[in-house]
Amino acid sequence: MKILLTGSTGYVGKLINAGLGHRWDITGASAHAIPDARNFQCNLADAEQVRQLSKQISPDVIIHAAGDKNLARCEANPAGAYLANVQTTINLAQSFPDTRTIYISSDYVFSGDRGSYREDDALGPVTVYGRTKACAELAGLTLNPQFCVLRLSALYDEKATFLRFLRESLTRGEAVNCFEDAFYSPTYFGDFLIVLQHLVENPVLGRRIYHACGQRISRYFFAKLFARAANLESSLIQQGSRITENAPFIFADISLENTLTCESLDVSVGRHQEYLSFLGLTR
Numbered sequence: 258m259k260i261l262l263t264g265s266t267g268y269v270g271k272l273i274n275a276g277l278g279h280r281w282d283i284t285g286a287s288a289h290a291i292p293d294a295r296n297f298q299c300n301l302a303d304a305e306q307v308r309q310l311s312k313q314i315s316p317d318v319i320i321h322a323a324g325d326k327n328l329a330r331c332e333a334n335p336a337g338a339y340l341a342n343v344q345t346t347i348n349l350a351q352s353f354p355d356t357r358t359i360y361i362s363s364d365y366v367f368s369g370d371r372g373s374y375r376e377d378d379a380l381g382p383v384t385v386y387g388r389t390k391a392c393a394e395l396a397g398l399t400l401n402p403q404f405c406v407l408r409l410s411a412l413y414d415e416k417a418t419f420l421r422f423l424r425e426s427l428t429r430g431e432a433v434n435c436f437e438d439a440f441y442s443p444t445y446f447g448d449f450l451i452v453l454q455h456l457v458e459n460p461v462l463g464r465r466i467y468h469a470c471g472q473r474i475s476r477y478f479f480a481k482l483f484a485r486a487a488n489l490e491s492s493l494i495q496q497g498s499r500i501t502e503n504a505p506f507i508f509a510d511i512s513l514e515n516t517l518t519c520e521s522l523d524v525s526v527g528r529h530q531e532y533l534s535f536l537g538l539t540r
């Protein structure tokens with residue numbers, strides 16, 4: 258199967274290449290890729306560059322994982338966020354109008370006040386990042402009948418920034434404050450790849466919006482689980498509050514729920530405790 262993977266140089270793109278590159282014929286495209294037989298350098302926010310790209314390749318499926326996920330940068334530069342997240346999606350939908358496209362989206366399309374958001378819940382983004390991701394979802398779903406959305410919570414593997422920070426701080430004996438009043442549903446990279454593989458390889462599934470996420474958990478308890486699994490000093494993880502520490506982009510409960518996805522793809526996802534035990538042993 259021929260795949261065009263946008264954002265191939267990014268964190269998500271590299272996970273896809275490493276985990277599923279053996280199954281598919283993947284061609285990458287990103288703004289600063291080093292061009293070679295398998296990679297295009299292409300600013301996807303530039304409609305003409307995307308048109309040229311569409312003349313050079315005809316993929317069976319596009320996985321659109323290019324974008325800007327830096328919340329502070331998006332807030333400071335909404336126009337840049339629009340280009341990276343929305344315009345890239347519009348350009349792909351217009352230049353590849355009949356190509357099945359899987360858009361990697363985010364839990365930030367929801368407001369983050371009540372949590373357990375379902376695939377069919379109404380959107381309510383409150384950050385620039387979230388608004389541009391929501392806008393990209395709607396644009397893609399409108400322009401391309403073969404467009405579907407795969408929303409993730411924070412992805413984690415052994416290289417995840419948060420886990421590396423925890424490991425390094427706890428190894429140095431430094432205490433770490435983690436919010437006990439902020440819930441989310443972090444996505445284990447293996448679960449993400451299972452869901453993505455199903456979406457790519459099963460063209461007709463009947464739904465257009467999917468969630469790949471883990472169980473709802475507080476940031477504090479997630480850190481505790483990792484510290485215990487990695488045999489690090491878990492008493493150094495201390496309870497913090499997103500309210501007293503004034504964390505602007507951390508919400509009370511931005512967790513996703515995935516029952517509709519699991520039922521329609523016939524998959525089940527695992528438990529953070531098992532995954533963190535595995536990652537705790539991986540250095």
Ligand SMILES: NC(=O)c1ccc[n+]([C@@H]2O[C@H](COP(=O)([O-])OP(=O)(O)OC[C@H]3O[C@@H](n4cnc5c(N)ncnc54)[C@H](OP(=O)(O)O)[C@@H]3O)[C@@H](O)[C@H]2O)c1
Pocket residue numbers: 263264265266267268269270286287288289290299300301302322323324325326340341345361362363364390408409410411412413
């Ligand atoms: N990581 C997560 O936990 C997570 C969770 C939920 C959703 N997502 C979504 O997944 C997507 C990718 O996230 P990531 O973690 O892989 O981010 P990342 O590491 O920052 O990578 C971003 C990728 O997008 C490419 N890109 C950005 N603007 C582009 C443009 N105008 N034209 C072409 N390529 C462009 C970058 O290319 P260059 O490096 O070549 O510039 C890079 O390959 C984002 O849209 C994000 O919303 C990520």
